[in-house]
Amino acid sequence: MKIHFIAIGGSAMHNLAIALHNKGYQITGSDDTIFEPSKSRLANKDLLPLTLGWYPEKITTNLDAVILGMHAKPDNVELLRAQELGLKIYSYPEFLFEQSKQKTRVVIGGSHGKTTITSMILHVMNYLEIEVDYMVGAQLEGFDTMVHLTEENEFIVLEGDEYLSSPIDRRPKFHLYKPNIALMSGIAWDHINVFPTFENYLEQFSIFTDAITPGGIMVYNQEDEHVKNVVENSKNTIKKYPYTTPNYTIEEGTTLLDTPEGDLPLEFFGKHNLQNLAGAKWICLHMGVGEEEFYEAIESFKGANKRLEKIAENKEAVVFKDFAHSPSKVAATTKAVKHQYQNRHLLACLELHTYSSLNAAFLKEYKGALNAADTAVVFYAPEAVAIKQLDNISEQQIKNAFERDDLIIYTNPEDFKNFLFQRNMENSATVLMSSGNYGGLNFDEVKHLL
Incomplete structure (x- = not known):
């Protein structure tokens, strides 16, 4: 496939471009500003635009699709040209869904904790040498990119952001993934520029819950009252698995997790991160990981980048x-x-x-x-x-x-x-x-x- 990225320099966009390049797609892109590390990473794959700016002549009928990033404006000349030619235009989350229609989609949502929980799950899978596709919002230790896409992997793990999909698609990203397995970590009003009231913000999580495929699974933080109400009041025919903060102690600056095998020393700390661990464990169990395997793997997790x-x-x-x-x-x-x-x-x-x-x-x-x-x-x-x-x-x-x-x-x-x-x-x-x-x-x- 030949795909052009409008605003290829974004953190998420450049990672998707690299993932598709690694998959064998022909990738081009444009942007008016590209900062590090996107610049070097695109250059290493020969995907860095030769000149900055927007060039409508890059948009031709030879393209199979255009992927539009949030950095672009609705009047972007490349976007207008793509619309004029009737090309298929995807937002970032729309294209990820297209790539994962035949997979079991695991989507991690919530106002906070979603990057850490996604990172925990991917760390466990990597430790146990279980191959999965993924998209996560931070660069993880042991992973080359923030996006990985294949034809053969059964699962794809997606961090479900509630922010807007693109300049011309005002739906929250996580509404588009239609998960088979989902998690909701917490709800606390954010993005006031898009969701002017808390009630409006809260509604987005109800829509997310109702978008889970019938018969699917929702893992949710029972200690968050808003999450509890949203999930437990949903009429969607899904299985619901609540989690709470697991028992733990702190000795000489080290957090010890209470497990059936005894106290497990962790490389991270904080009640919110112990809650994240509990949610990640449920997701991993639903993906076929045993409880003992999970504990063995999570012991070496040091935390997501820039998170404590x-x-x-x-x-x-x-x-x-x-x-x-x-x-x-x-x-x-x-x-x-x-x-x-x-x-x-x-x-x-x-x-x-x-x-x-x-x-x-x-x-x-x-x-x-x-x-x-x-x-x-x-x-x-x-x-x-x-x-x-x-x-x-x-x-x-x-x-x-x-x-x-x-x-x-x-x-x-x-x-x-x-x-x-x-x-x-x-x-x-x-x-x-x-x-x-x-x-x-x-x-x-x-x-x-x-």
């Missing part, structure tokens, strides 16, 4: 970075680090970086999210607010939203960096939470804090 990733440690201090940005993720991550290092001073730093987090109407959702920290810092760049064309937010608004009077707020990247690098790190735990980089913070330099 340890970047520095000595006898006195430890530093983590985490992708957490939504209120529920921030609260879970902060509590997890404090629980794991109860006798240390916890510094929790959060960058407000996404559209939702910088929206004055959404700020109140962060109430109490940093309460577990001994010292709490929020960084945001006023210019990011302006770029997103949002109303200005003040430091007092942020303090009021978090309901923490001692909250430290920085808007200048150098001021934040100086604060971080001049701290006494003795007997401390630090977590840096952001989907950005605090205005240019080099995380390799952070390693030298200790």
Whole structure:
């Protein structure tokens, strides 16, 4: 097949392009900006566009399909040309579904935890040398790409994002996969720019549940009331498997999971991650993995990239970075680090970086999210607010939203960096939470804090 990617440089898009190239498809693509690591990875496969920009002449009737990325606009000249020629235009999730129609589709959904759960499942399968197709939202240790597609594998494991499918398809991605086996980890309002009310956001998960094939399976976090209500009130003829946080203890900074074979030391920690493990275990069992095999494999799982990733440690201090940005993720991550290092001073730093987090109407959702920290810092760049064309937010608004009077707020990247690098790190735990980089913070330099 000959396939052209409009906006090939995206994190998900370039991985799909490489996966299809590896499968033997003829791939071309365009984009107006391509950053690392996409740029080098595309270049290594001779898929990097020779020049940046959009070129309608690349769109011809010789193409079997066009795949449209979210970075493109509805008036993109290549898209308009494809529509004019009547070519088949797929969104990213639509094409993944086309590639997996004959497979058992396993879809991991939820506002939080889905990347980690998908990563856990793939780690177990890789450890046990069980070949599966997959799409996951982070680069995993031991995996070359974030997307892998074959003709022969029975299962495909898909991370089910609730964000929009493409500029011309406003359906959430996970509505398109029609899973045979699904998981729902948690529901906490996000993407306020697309789902303006919580009720509207909640509805997307009901649609996801109802899209499971009749007779299929839903594994769900029974401790999340919204998840519980959505799944248990669904009239879809599916089998429902609830999970809860498994029993565990913490000894000298190591989490020990209670299993039938005794305490199992884990490389990761946090109640939310133990919940993730419980969900991943159910999914693996439904994919044919034995319970003992699961425990043997999960012992060596170190965590998904940028999810409570340890970047520095000595006898006195430890530093983590985490992708957490939504209120529920921030609260879970902060509590997890404090629980794991109860006798240390916890510094929790959060960058407000996404559209939702910088929206004055959404700020109140962060109430109490940093309460577990001994010292709490929020960084945001006023210019990011302006770029997103949002109303200005003040430091007092942020303090009021978090309901923490001692909250430290920085808007200048150098001021934040100086604060971080001049701290006494003795007997401390630090977590840096952001989907950005605090205005240019080099995380390799952070390693030298200790």
